[in-house]
Every structure is written in C-alpha cells, then in structure tokens.
C-alpha cells in the first residue's frame with residue numbers, strides 16, 4: 001500500500017480523502033463529499049456498500065459482522081456488481097479491481113481506501129493531525145462546560161482522552177499510541193482550555 005499523506009476528510013461514499021472545501025458543512029459530519037452528495041440516492045447507496053465491502057476485503061481478521069455483511073451481499077440481487085464483488089471476497093480471492101475498466105472506481109484512488117488503522121506515535125503526526133486533536137479536545141471541553149456548567153474533572157479528562165483516541169482512529173484511520181508525549185499534549189491543552197474558560201466566566205461575572 002502506497003503511503004499517502006491523509007489530509008482533509010474521509011468520504012464514506014467514494015472512500016476518498018478529500019480537502020475540507022470538498023465538503024459542505026453538513027457533508028462534513030455525514031462524511032459525504034460534495035460530488036458524491038450530488039449523486040442520486042440509489043447510486044450513493046450502491047457506492048457506499050461497495051466501499052464498505054472493499055474495506056472488509058482487505059481486513060484480517062474479519063469480525064462476525066463483516067462476514068455476515070459479505071454473505072448478505074453475495075446473495076443480494078439488487079446490485080449485481082456488488083454481488084459479484086462480495087462473492088469474490090468470500091471465495092478467498094482478494095478482488096483485483098482495475099481502476100480503468102471498473103467504472104465503480106472511476107476517479108478513486110485504490111490506495112486511498114483505508115484498510116488497517118496505521119499505528120502512530122503522537123510525535124509522528126503532522127500539524128494538521130495535531131490540530132484535529134486540539135480541536136476535538138477544545139470542543140468537548142466547551143460542550144461539557146455549556147452542558148453541565150462545570151469544568152471537567154480528572155475522571156472526565158481520562159475518559160475524554162480515551163474517546164479522543166478512538167474517534168481519531170475512526171476518523172483518520174490512525175491508531176494513536178497512548179504514550180507520554182500524547183499525555184503531555186493532552187494535559188497541556190486541556191488545562192489551558194479549562195483555565196481560559198474559567199477566566200472568561202470570572203470576567204463576565
């Protein structure tokens with residue numbers, strides 16, 4: 001698998017990573033890029049299923065749900081091409097998709113389909129990825145404060161860090177090592193945000 005720098009956001013329909021501006025505000029959260037969003041719903045469904053199956057095709061070990069999904073679509077008559085694809089995966093052959101002769105993947109870069117989460121240390125992240133983490137910490141802490149009227153305590157922060165790691169893996173396909181550098185980064189940012197919020201509240205009183 002060619003190493004690609006993953007920036008921007010993942011579109012669950014075409015399976016591509018695209019720049020922020022390729023997503024609408026709403027498409028961002030839904031993980032659907034503008035060009036995919038413009039497709040008819042039926043086509044969207046079809047591409048999304050195919051994208052999911054393509055991920056499963058490269059996955060090992062597969063979960064029970066993965067196998068069930070493969071079996072389901074191998075017997076599906078609605079989408080003949082998906083059926084063929086699922087059958088190929090089930091037969092143990094990793095389907096070789098030629099981007100040129102399969103219009104499902106027109107314009108899509110097969111190398112960009114995330115397969116395994118990539119293991120990384122915090123120190124190996126680029127600035128954009130670090131910024132995403134920072135953003136996440138910020139919005140969670142602000143939201144908690146708005147919701148509960150309190151600052152996060154130690155336990156909340158431990159939970160938040162766990163959540164951050166799993167969300168990051170889901171969103172960026174990077175499995176982040178929970179090492180001392182990450183701890184430090186997390187602690188410094190969280191403390192900073194909490195203090196700033198506290199000060200803002202005091203100033204407004």
Ligand SMILES: [Zn+2]
Nearest residue numbers: 011014033036
């Ligand atoms: Zn897309």
